[in-house]
Amino acid sequence: MKQETRKNEIINVAAKLFKEKGYSAVTMRDIATSMGIKAASLYNHISSKQEILKEIIIALAEEFTEGIEQIKASEKSSIDKLKEIVTLHISITSKNTFGMASLNNDWMHLEEQLDYYLGLRAGYEESFRSILVNGIKNNEIANKNPEIMMFSMLSTLRSLYIWIPKKEAVSIKKLSAQLSDVLIHGINK
């Protein structure tokens, strides 16, 4: 099922270009040229430029949603749940840094699926928030403004797509441990 179809090739090439210039600045001719074919030929495999964006973003958004639902439902401590979230982001991002750029920067160009996407995102943030708030209640997490904690962690995790490709083959495990440490314990001595 997870075979490399021609359609998937197009989506991957497009995602790479979208990361460099953004969805709007990439033309169908750009994508075609990158594949060594003509723009019209793309339409044998995909129905529109929109569809390419949708395929990139929705798949990733659903992956995040499933991931956090599972973490939320698990029997771990709040801190361990947050560590799992860090691992989730690092894992998904390192498998698809190009797509993550679109997820972060081009979601507003979704049309049909914009509301669906926004719903997934709101749900994700709600789960994240509930993990934090529970942790505060249990005295596992510092009693600081949860919005600020969430904003700080999520900003960092959402920027991983910029940062991961610059590092030479970081081990997911090691990066995850180091980043969790910084996010959880801060930077002070």
Place this chain on the structure above:
Amino acid sequence: MKQETRKNEIINVAAKLFKEKGYSAVTMRDIATSMGIKAASLYNHISSKQEILKEIIIALAEEFTEGIEQIKASEKSSIDKLKEIVTLHISITSKNTFGMASLNNDWMHLEEQLDYYLGLRAGYEESFRSILVNGIKNNEIANKNPEIMMFSMLSTLRSLYIWIPKKEAVSIKKLSAQLSDVLIHGINK
């Protein structure tokens, strides 16, 4: 000097639109319509679409560069310097959340000034890094990977433009203190 010229109005309106859809997706006709005039009339005040982007981004980038140079040269502790950086970002961002979106997302569409911008950004990051590394040397800052610490802090600070407008008139002072606390001491109990 800092008068509200027609040119500045255009730049501000454009920045707002750029934040919503990105530079490439905004047309000169969009900008004109938002001002209640025709696209051709814009050219009485600006020379090109490019120029609008340049004015938005370069002014902000230079503001950050000046800010961090001053912090770096000051006589404060490393931790206090980092707190000042947090305040710098919050201060600049809350004055111009629209422009900050372009700085973060549309810099790659600079043409003439792309190299200049990249130089400013590299210099900024170098200053940030040196403050961190110095702090580690002085035993003021934890001996963790400075790249990861910088990445985490900068990611959060660079995302402020998304977050600040959602909060109802936060005091810069208060937000700065809370965010510094989270970034420096983390979230654990």
Place this chain on the structure above:
DNA sequence: ATATGAAACTAACACTTGTTAGTTTGGTTT
């Protein structure tokens, strides 16, 4: 009254955009 100048306008341009229609190619199956 006349001239000035900022700031709007109309009309048009050359080019690029996403997309469609119909056709050709070349390997695989019948």
Place this chain on the structure above:
DNA sequence: AAACCAAACTAACAAGTGTTAGTTTCATAT
């Protein structure tokens, strides 16, 4: 050999793009 099919092609379209040229408007200064 004939039929099939995925995947490429050429040619064209209607709409939208940034931008230019030349003109009009109208308040202010002479």
